[in-house]
Amino acid sequence: MANENAKPAQVGRYVVSTELKTVFSILMFLGVAGLVVGLIHDPQRVWMAYLLAFFYFTSLALGGVFFAALQHATKAGWSVNVRRLTEALTSFLPFAALAAAVFLIGAPKLYEWLDKAKVAADPILSGKAAYLGATSFVVRLVLFFGVWLYFAKVLVGKSIAQDSSGDENITHSLNRYSIAFLMFFAISYSLFAVDFLMSVEPHWYSTIYGVYLFAGLFQATMAFLILVILYLKKQNLLNGYVTEDHLHDLGKLLFAMTVFWAYIAFSQYMLIWYANLPEETKFIIPRCEGLWIPVSLLLLIGKFVVPFIALLPRWAKRTPVHLAAVSIWVLAMQYLDLYWLVYPAYFKHAPRFGLYEVTIFAGFLGLFLFTVSRFLSRNNLVPIKDPRIHESLHHHVTY
Amino acid sequence: MADLITKIESLVRTRGQKGVAGIWTDEHELVEAARKTREAGIKKFEAISPYPIHGIDEAMKIPRSYIPYITFIAGLSGCTFGVWFTWWTSAVDWPLLIGGKPMWSLPAFIPVIFECTILIGALTTVASMLVINGLPKVDPPVIDPDLTSHKFALFVPESSGDTAKIEQLFKSFGAKDVRRTEF
Numbered sequence: 001m002a003n004e005n006a007k008p009a010q011v012g013r014y015v016v017s018t019e020l021k022t023v024f025s026i027l028m029f030l031g032v033a034g035l036v037v038g039l040i041h042d043p044q045r046v047w048m049a050y051l052l053a054f055f056y057f058t059s060l061a062l063g064g065v066f067f068a069a070l071q072h073a074t075k076a077g078w079s080v081n082v083r084r085l086t087e088a089l090t091s092f093l094p095f096a097a098l099a100a101a102v103f104l105i106g107a108p109k110l111y112e113w114l115d116k117a118k119v120a121a122d123p124i125l126s127g128k129a130a131y132l133g134a135t136s137f138v139v140r141l142v143l144f145f146g147v148w149l150y151f152a153k154v155l156v157g158k159s160i161a162q163d164s165s166g167d168e169n170i171t172h173s174l175n176r177y178s179i180a181f182l183m184f185f186a187i188s189y190s191l192f193a194v195d196f197l198m199s200v201e202p203h204w205y206s207t208i209y210g211v212y213l214f215a216g217l218f219q220a221t222m223a224f225l226i227l228v229i230l231y232l233k234k235q236n237l238l239n240g241y242v243t244e245d246h247l248h249d250l251g252k253l254l255f256a257m258t259v260f261w262a263y264i265a266f267s268q269y270m271l272i273w274y275a276n277l278p279e280e281t282k283f284i285i286p287r288c289e290g291l292w293i294p295v296s297l298l299l300l301i302g303k304f305v306v307p308f309i310a311l312l313p314r315w316a317k318r319t320p321v322h323l324a325a326v327s328i329w330v331l332a333m334q335y336l337d338l339y340w341l342v343y344p345a346y347f348k349h350a351p352r353f354g355l356y357e358v359t360i361f362a363g364f365l366g367l368f369l370f371t372v373s374r375f376l377s378r379n380n381l382v383p384i385k386d387p388r389i390h391e392s393l394h395h396h397v398t399y
Numbered sequence: 400m401a402d403l404i405t406k407i408e409s410l411v412r413t414r415g416q417k418g419v420a421g422i423w424t425d426e427h428e429l430v431e432a433a434r435k436t437r438e439a440g441i442k443k444f445e446a447i448s449p450y451p452i453h454g455i456d457e458a459m460k461i462p463r464s465y466i467p468y469i470t471f472i473a474g475l476s477g478c479t480f481g482v483w484f485t486w487w488t489s490a491v492d493w494p495l496l497i498g499g500k501p502m503w504s505l506p507a508f509i510p511v512i513f514e515c516t517i518l519i520g521a522l523t524t525v526a527s528m529l530v531i532n533g534l535p536k537v538d539p540p541v542i543d544p545d546l547t548s549h550k551f552a553l554f555v556p557e558s559s560g561d562t563a564k565i566e567q568l569f570k571s572f573g574a575k576d577v578r579r580t581e582f
Binding site for chain 2: 271398
């Protein structure tokens with residue numbers, strides 16, 4: 001720790017190796033292949049897999065904007081040296097908007113509220129038609145992505161502009177932009193979750209749903225950020241800039257969000273269990289039956305108990321190998337969480353998981369890693385002229 | 400009456416240890432002196448400062464506190480107590496049927512169990528912090544009143560080393576003042 005801080009601070013330039021580019025291309029090819037084959041054989045299933053992967057990586061990209069905005073809004077000093085790496089995640093956002101447009105083709109296969117005949121015959125669905133309808137869905141989608149892209153462009157663009165100008169006023173103005181973004185994000189991400197995920201079961205509702213997915217977003221973003229840092233540190237690109245102390249604090253945030261997710265998930269479950277109303281319990285019951293039981297238990301243990309215990313000791317947050325393993329595990333559990341939310345709506349009796357889910361996830365993963373690594377190779381890895389950088393360079397965690 | 404108060408006071412008063420104090424007027428000098436004192440082989444000594452100083456714990460090589468382990472064990476005990484207590488109150492001692500649910504329904508009691516964990520964990524942490532630090536102190540010996548405003552001191556109790564040698568050491572580390580006192 002002391003030795004690491006004593007190393008001369010030196011930020012390197014990241015270069016994406018040809019091998020990595022090949023891997024990303026293969027992943028993307030797998031995704032396209034899975035999509036094409038699936039559209040012929042089992043379109044509904046493929047759009048479900050698409051929905052999960054799309055939501056998963058859009059959340060990570062938004063998590064990047066959110067985390068950067070959070071640091072500006074709180075005028076945080078410690079996190080300056082890792083902020084650029086979270087900004088890298090936002091580079092996927094334009095592709096997420098494209099993926100959302102593609103998803104519109106498949107949406108009628110998934111959402112029964114898009115079926116006019118069904119809605120007309122169902123008093124509950126026709127009562128919700130003003131919100132859950134094709135027009136309002138697309139309007140919200142365009143609005144959300146438009147505003148998200150705007151803020152991502154401002155937050156990341158100004159931050160990069162500061163690298164060359166060193167203008168302090170940029171930091172002041174980003175503070176105001178960030179507060180505006182956070183307010184919009186709180187509402188828009190909740191509704192985004194409702195539109196895309198909760199509406200697969202349009203008769204059911206939960207008012208805590210948006211917060212539930214936000215907890216998962218924050219947790220997964222921290223896990224991914226930690227992996228990016230460990231990967232770049234291994235190549236000696238962040239020497240002296242991002243130390244064990246930064247990892248320790250990010251590990252604490254990962255731990256905190258693990259607890260926060262459990263808190264929100266339990267709040268949702270307990271209220272449904274306590275009130276015992278049929279319109280609410282119909283979400284829980286299929287997930288507590290048959291082969292969905294092991295999936296639900298794995299979610300509880302894997303997303304809360306395992307990372308909770310694994311991150312509890314101090315050394316756990318300061319040991320790169322351990323932290324990397326926990327982060328990968330958390331990212332896998334984030335996928336399981338989305339799977340658990342969506343799939344029981346279509347497969348009531350037993351989980352289905354196979355090549356479609358794997359290939360389409362691989363495709364999105366390839367695209368995501370491609371955009372993030374391209375961003376990292378084109379920009380400084382650290383906002384080198386941020387006025388608060390000295391706070392981050394001397395960041396020291398006593399406990 | 401006055402006699403009684405004096406008597407009580409002398410009973411509860413925090414007694415200091417005899418030892419040597421060195422006084423510096425600059426915090427960087429204090430950190431440096433603390434490092435040298437530790438390197439001279441003196442293990443147990445105190446640093447006194449009007450405000451927290453960055454790096455002093457590393458200079459003195461203060462080991463990590465063991466309070467987190469106390470917190471962990473207390474939290475686990477609180478959790479166990481919560482599980483037992485909710486079971487005993489609602490399923491054994493006074494069973495009440497609520498909403499047709501089982502007598503001992505875990506989901507309903509998780510908030511209680513959680514609160515017990517936090518409550519007992521937190522109270523034990525604070526209490527053990529006070530006990531381990533020997534707090535609260537009643538009218539403890541004061542080395543120098545200026546140590547609360549602009550001076551810094553190191554204090555080595557007699558048990559930690561030869562007094563005359565330590566006086567020599569402190570002088571060689573640039574102490575503005577070295578005196579034999581109680582702390």
